[in-house]
Amino acid sequence: MWTRAFGSFFATSGVKFQSELCLRGRSPRLLCSRCADECPPGALDLAGRLPNLQLSRCTECGVCGAVCPVEAFTLLPSPVDLFANTRERGAVRLACGKLPGSGETVRVPCHGYLDVTLLTTLGIAAPRGLWLDTSGCLSCEGRRGFSAAKRSFDAASRLLTVLGLQAEIAFQPDRPQWLGQTNTDVSRRDLLRRLAGKATTAAASLVVDLDRQTEGGQSGLPSKQLPLRRRLLLHILRSGSNQTPEMLAAEGAPWAEPRIGSDCSACLLCVTFCPTAALTAYEDPDHLEITLDSSRCVACDVCAQICPAGAITFVSQLSVADFVSAHPHLIIDFPKIACPSCGQLFISLPQAKLCPRCQKDAELEQDVSSWT
Known part of the structure; x- marks a missing residue:
């Protein structure tokens, strides 16, 4: 049985797809296929303009939500719930539902649900360490979910190091020594207390603070939204004092740094189709400029795909300071002449x-x- 994404969304019991956010629906030139390429059971098909979901094959692992740069796919637990529960526990074991639990365990559909942005956020939020328990991964049919999670883990580890955050984070089947031993009964009682009080309050507050804001579309184009996972990461980074001049390798990073070459025709299609308003244009009587807010870039490659002149490329080293500060910087300036x-x-x-x-x-x- 196939469910087609002709409406605003299709949904299984756990997966929701919002077609108005999907990059493929914005222009025939945008051929993003990350969800179908990474789907472990092969439940997504891209024969049409938008993804089709085969319900009988979907395992609700959440990999589609992790690889989609604009969060067209969402499912539970929400990133905000994961963040609140992780912050309250201190030391956290992330595990899928196939593994036995304990008071320190936070459930995820699959480790493939954790992209680099969310993993970095959880790594910062867990003051006594974050352990991705992979003991059930080798026997799981969704091995592509494991591979996606490993890539995200490696990229998150690099980003945490560059940020100067001494976060303990492990991706392994055996319990890390630094995680220590936990009294399961006490932890469960403590968990119930927290879920009834502080954690729930914190999550509710963050839902309000980080609720997606719409910048508004132009001429019927889709609105521009910053994904919730990105808003959550920026929230926790800006609440601290971590400012670093370090550079980060672009490979695997959750944002990109486009460069516009001399072939640019100033058509501004890159600005128009940027799904998160990372690229903006400003024009006055003397010049036209295009700026980039790195904190809003989700490395979706839309600007390069939509550029008719092929004038957009990407740098290999990223400025972490630009990402954290969220100050737009100039990437090209066109003076006006008579x-x-x-x-x-x-x-x-x-x-x-x-x-x-x-x-x-x-x-x-x-x-x-x-x-x-």
Whole structure:
């Protein structure tokens, strides 16, 4: 049985898909296939414009939600609930439902549900350590979920190191020595108390603070939203005093740093289609500039795919300070000059000698001359 994503969403008992967020629905030129490529049971099909879900094959592992850069797929537990429960426990064992639990255990559908952004957040939130218990992964059919989780773990470990945070985080089947021993009965009583009080209050507060905000679309285009996982990570980073001048390798990082080359035609399609408003444009009588807010970039590659001139590339080293500070910085500036034919100001491009109107008139005159 297939459920098609023709409406605003399709949902199983645990997975929700919001088609208005999906990158594939924004333009035929955007061919993101991460969800189908990484789905462990192969339950997602991209034969149409939007993903189709085969309900009988879906295991609700959450890998689709982890790899989707705009969180078109969501399921429980929410990132906010995971954050609140992790912060309250201090030392946390993340485990799927197939493994026995204890008072320190926080359940996740699969370790593949934990992308680099969420893992970094949980690593910071667990003051006495975070253990991803992989003892059940080798016998699990969803091995691609394990592979995705390992990539996220490696990238999160690098990011935590660059941030200067001495977080204990482990991805292994055996209990880490630093996690210590936990009295299960006491932990369960403590867990019930916390869930009834502080943890629930903290989660409810964060839901309000981190609720997705819509910047608004243009001319019927989809609205621009910052994914909840990203908002949660930025919240915890900015609540501390961690400012670092360090650079981070771009591979596996949760954001990217686009560069715009001289072939740019200033069409602003990259700005228009950026799903999170990481790229913005500002124009005044003297110039046009495009800026980047690294904290809003989700490494979706939309800007490069949509650029008709192929002018966008990505750097190999990322500024962590730019990411944490959320201060937009200039990536290209176009001065305006007076058209030598009509005197009107227009954006100066290497390939443009006249303003667009005069250029069209000149081309038309040339065509007419060739006919006579």
